Amino acid sequence: MGKPKFLGKSIWVFHLNTGSCNGCDIEVLDVLTPYHDAERFGVKLVVSPRHADAALLTGPITLESLPKVLRAIEAMPRPRIIIALGSCACGGNIWHSSYSVIGGVPELLKILKERGIEVDGVYYVPGCPVRPESIVYAVGLIKGLVPKKIKPKVKKVGR
Amino acid sequence: MDIISKYIDTIKAVEPKADIHVSDDTVYATVSSSKLRDLAKAIYWDMNCFFRTCAGSDERSINGFYALYHIFGDDNNGLNIVLKVYADPNNPTLPSIVDIVPAADWCEMEARDLLGIEFSGRKQYRLILPPYWPKDLYPLRKEVSYDVKPQVIISSEKVGFWDKTSAGVAIPIGPYHPALHEPEYFELYVEGESVVDVRYRGFHIHRGIEKLGESKLTYQQVNFVAERICGICGFEHSVCYAQAIEKAAGIEIPERAKFIRSIVLEVERIHSHLLWIGVAVHLLGYDTGFMHTWRIREHVMIIAEMLTGSRKTYGINLIGGVRKDINEEKKQRVLDVLKIVEKEFTELVKTMVDVPQIMKRLKGTGILPREDARKLSVVGPTARGSGLDRDVRRDLPYAAYGYVDFNVPVYDDGDNLSRFLVRVDEVYESISIIRQLLDQLPQGPVMIEEFDIPEGRMAVSVVEAPRGEDIHFVITGRGKPYRWKVRAPTYQNIPALRVMLRDQPLADAPLTIASIDPCFSCTDRVFIVDKNGYKKRLDPILYRWR
Amino acid sequence: MSLKDMRRSRLGFLRALVIAGRSGRVTRRYPYEEPLVTSDFRGKIDIDETKCIGCGACVNACPPNALELINTRDGYISLRYFVGRCIFCWRCIDVCPTGAIKGTREFELATDDISDLYDIIVHEPNRCRECGKLFSTKRMGDYVVTKSPLVENYVDLDPDCRRNRFLKAIENRFGGRVG
Numbered sequence: 001m002g003k004p005k006f007l008g009k010s011i012w013v014f015h016l017n018t019g020s021c022n023g024c025d026i027e028v029l030d031v032l033t034p035y036h037d038a039e040r041f042g043v044k045l046v047v048s049p050r051h052a053d054a055a056l057l058t059g060p061i062t063l064e065s066l067p068k069v070l071r072a073i074e075a076m077p078r079p080r081i082i083i084a085l086g087s088c089a090c091g092g093n094i095w096h097s098s099y100s101v102i103g104g105v106p107e108l109l110k111i112l113k114e115r116g117i118e119v120d121g122v123y124y125v126p127g128c129p130v131r132p133e134s135i136v137y138a139v140g141l142i143k144g145l146v147p148k149k150i151k152p153k154v155k156k157v158g159r
Numbered sequence: 160m161d162i163i164s165k166y167i168d169t170i171k172a173v174e175p176k177a178d179i180h181v182s183d184d185t186v187y188a189t190v191s192s193s194k195l196r197d198l199a200k201a202i203y204w205d206m207n208c209f210f211r212t213c214a215g216s217d218e219r220s221i222n223g224f225y226a227l228y229h230i231f232g233d234d235n236n237g238l239n240i241v242l243k244v245y246a247d248p249n250n251p252t253l254p255s256i257v258d259i260v261p262a263a264d265w266c267e268m269e270a271r272d273l274l275g276i277e278f279s280g281r282k283q284y285r286l287i288l289p290p291y292w293p294k295d296l297y298p299l300r301k302e303v304s305y306d307v308k309p310q311v312i313i314s315s316e317k318v319g320f321w322d323k324t325s326a327g328v329a330i331p332i333g334p335y336h337p338a339l340h341e342p343e344y345f346e347l348y349v350e351g352e353s354v355v356d357v358r359y360r361g362f363h364i365h366r367g368i369e370k371l372g373e374s375k376l377t378y379q380q381v382n383f384v385a386e387r388i389c390g391i392c393g394f395e396h397s398v399c400y401a402q403a404i405e406k407a408a409g410i411e412i413p414e415r416a417k418f419i420r421s422i423v424l425e426v427e428r429i430h431s432h433l434l435w436i437g438v439a440v441h442l443l444g445y446d447t448g449f450m451h452t453w454r455i456r457e458h459v460m461i462i463a464e465m466l467t468g469s470r471k472t473y474g475i476n477l478i479g480g481v482r483k484d485i486n487e488e489k490k491q492r493v494l495d496v497l498k499i500v501e502k503e504f505t506e507l508v509k510t511m512v513d514v515p516q517i518m519k520r521l522k523g524t525g526i527l528p529r530e531d532a533r534k535l536s537v538v539g540p541t542a543r544g545s546g547l548d549r550d551v552r553r554d555l556p557y558a559a560y561g562y563v564d565f566n567v568p569v570y571d572d573g574d575n576l577s578r579f580l581v582r583v584d585e586v587y588e589s590i591s592i593i594r595q596l597l598d599q600l601p602q603g604p605v606m607i608e609e610f611d612i613p614e615g616r617m618a619v620s621v622v623e624a625p626r627g628e629d630i631h632f633v634i635t636g637r638g639k640p641y642r643w644k645v646r647a648p649t650y651q652n653i654p655a656l657r658v659m660l661r662d663q664p665l666a667d668a669p670l671t672i673a674s675i676d677p678c679f680s681c682t683d684r685v686f687i688v689d690k691n692g693y694k695k696r697l698d699p700i701l702y703r704w705r
Numbered sequence: 706m707s708l709k710d711m712r713r714s715r716l717g718f719l720r721a722l723v724i725a726g727r728s729g730r731v732t733r734r735y736p737y738e739e740p741l742v743t744s745d746f747r748g749k750i751d752i753d754e755t756k757c758i759g760c761g762a763c764v765n766a767c768p769p770n771a772l773e774l775i776n777t778r779d780g781y782i783s784l785r786y787f788v789g790r791c792i793f794c795w796r797c798i799d800v801c802p803t804g805a806i807k808g809t810r811e812f813e814l815a816t817d818d819i820s821d822l823y824d825i826i827v828h829e830p831n832r833c834r835e836c837g838k839l840f841s842t843k844r845m846g847d848y849v850v851t852k853s854p855l856v857e858n859y860v861d862l863d864p865d866c867r868r869n870r871f872l873k874a875i876e877n878r879f880g881g882r883v884g
Binding site for chain 2: 034100
């Protein structure tokens, strides 16, 4: 999926911590402080999911917080995107197979599809914890200011 | 030796057949469950010890029983006392000590939730696992695999507690709220402006770390998991675990590694306290202070990245030493940055203290009297702000703290301002400690490669985190720990909230809760105060455990 | 320093203006300016496909299982690196026997397609000269022979055939059947 057309100027973000250790959440707070200043791109943290364009998810999704996450995402008006921040949200980190954890956003998307909740875009930002510059780069990528740099590498080797 | 013989005599006086052995600074005693309550009373009240934690363990593959370890601590003499009792494998039941030692409440319920040990003589309830978890599936038993995923139905779930018997107007806060960094659910009951009742449901962050450490991971991999228990104070969890395994196996690490660990621990303490000061003044409405404090904190993050390779969750700790060394250039850079931080921080604190709204809202709110702090045995800056002189770095020295000289700031008023000033002073002490350590840094290797970890050894390790004392208890196994128990510092501080929040105006509640610096790898327990002033125990649905 | 040592004044809070004026604008206008990354930063790893032998030492050391040995076709073993789950601890670099993994300082890893986050190296497997089954990798066999030339005869046999041949050798040496 390419850049969603509606996210032209500014992105209002609802921060959802689904069981993270707080490392990524403190870096989200850090990105609003003077050295990195994400607000120059129009990013704002909002208080209610009804005002938000994007859900900023951190943490592997634990069983206890799953119903609340589903209700929060359902409350966001269309069009909506999900930003998976950090190694926990992208793939579950060290807990990807634990008994009390769903496993990150790839698994959450399957649950959302089962329930018929549609999402218009998903972005993945790896890092443990995520650098503030990585978050700024992700915002720049969503707005179309910077090109995507990572490419998959598939190589076949012989002897 | 003297004090250890005294403990041995005390234990033998109650239970003559106890099996006792002493190792380093810990006394291990295996006793029968019928004498457990008398022994707990003797040690906790007569010998005046503090309660650290209790850990259940599935030892059916070793000796055919379930075991429960109660760990007490004597800070004045630098000792730990561990009482071990066995429970029948077919019907595990043990007497509860919660009326003698109130702090043992949540540990016992944790053992019940995860292992299935029932406790007689107390009210039992589900604590850690979600309410829709199947009743007879106990994750910490050895036959249950770490990736078992039961079928759960999550659609209909009532989150609130309000019913006709609740007093006052209910204000639900959470689980997702702009003032909270973590998911937790508060329901405040207010009459007018005063808070009369608080109910809480936590536990959204349980990720099954202890089970993973015992099944899927190896010894060296658990260091990285321990670091991610908390993103702000992660390095001290990793040091505590590594020290526990090194103590259990008898490994002696090089001196230079001890110094590097202490330097990075103090860097972490500075960044954590600056973070807290910024968040506290933000909650009071002074965003200028928040932005300037975090601007100064950025310098500390840069030197942390230069020393260790990452801004936080450093990942340099391994059993046997550290992975990265400090050269002369880095040493000089650290000293330069510390000079800048000290100068700018002094100026900022002087400005903040002159802001009228900060002083008025900090002084005289959220008071924790000294006797209550002693009874609840709180830890960290919460204790030092109420007149209790407790600091693990000085009482049970570990790593390189035996080589440095520092003061422990103690304030007597017990209000939010005292806790604020304790943390301000600790920043200066940390800067002085880092300077002394860099000055005395010895030469040598930073890691030992060849060591052996035998099976079946136990150890308790205690470290002073920015929030208080942190305890890890390990039993070694083959290639990975057999049992690993973590008790984080905020666990011990939350009961103090009931005293601090009593009859407070609603507007002061967020700052009071934030003043104990909750890291939420803790249990949370608040008492109900109904409008006649009587206090009753809250049905705890509050356990947050990582 | 205690409260008594700090001199207090009524208008002292205006000092905040002086502090703000002196520090000025500290914002680094990344991505149009240099970010605040030091030379010690641990970023994404880069696996050199000319040196990797497919031994799996990094797979054993990786705490979140970001590096995995998977089967891509019948019998072909591949090393797959999932950046999304990596914790950037660089333990794989510590344990790799041939030095095939290098650390970089890349942190600009955001993407909208999760398949961009997988790096795969497909190894050519060994074929057993007796039963024809595919196992391990050719490079691993060559590496083992350089370390210990005695095993050259056994390197192109799969583990089951190797076991059988060894048992037969004992049988021949000591006479009579074994087992």
